Amino acid sequence: QVHLFESGGGSVQAGGTLTLSCEVTGVNISTYCLGWFRQVSEKNREGVGIMDGTGDPSVADSVKGRFTISRDIAKNLLYLQMNNLEIEDTAKYYCAAPATPFPPGPCIGTMLLGGIGMNYWGEGTLVTVSS
Numbered sequence: 001q002v003h004l005f006e007s008g009g010g011s012v013q014a015g016g017t018l019t020l021s022c023e024v025t026g027v028n029i030s031t032y033c034l035g036w037f038r039q040v041s042e043k044n045r046e047g048v049g050i051m052d053g054t055g056d057p058s059v060a061d062s063v064k065g066r067f068t069i070s071r072d073i074a075k076n077l078l079y080l081q082m083n084n085l086e087i088e089d090t091a092k093y094y095c096a097a098p099a100t101p102f103p104p105g106p107c108i109g110t111m112l113l114g115g116i117g118m119n120y121w122g123e124g125t126l127v128t129v130s131s
Contacts, residue, residue: 009125022095047111
């Protein structure tokens with residue numbers, strides 16, 4: 001069974017840095033598409049970035065140059081390093097995985113579609129950025 005558990009959220013001032021972690025069990029992250037998503041209350045969920053099964057990361061244009069996705073295969077951990085945080089980055093952040101390994105193209109598609117295609121989700125971790 002697949003489980004994902006996010007950690008690392010918190011409160012930070014604008015311009016600050018946070019690193020989120022996602023502990024993944026039940027799949028081998030070296031072969032799986034994994035993604036980071038965020039949501040603000042009732043707004044649509046937004047794709048932040050993905051790490052495809054080949055280890056190639058992609059991030060959304062809204063965070064490009066500030067956010068970086070990486071993974072530790074030995075620990076089955078996915079990371080989201082967030083630099084130069086902005087107030088607009090305030091959201092609950094989730095990591096997610098599909099039911100089966102995706103090729104790179106569909107993996108990026110899940111990011112662009114706000115998580116459609118992802119079957120397993122963590123509980124999320126809250127990030128609050130203040131001025």
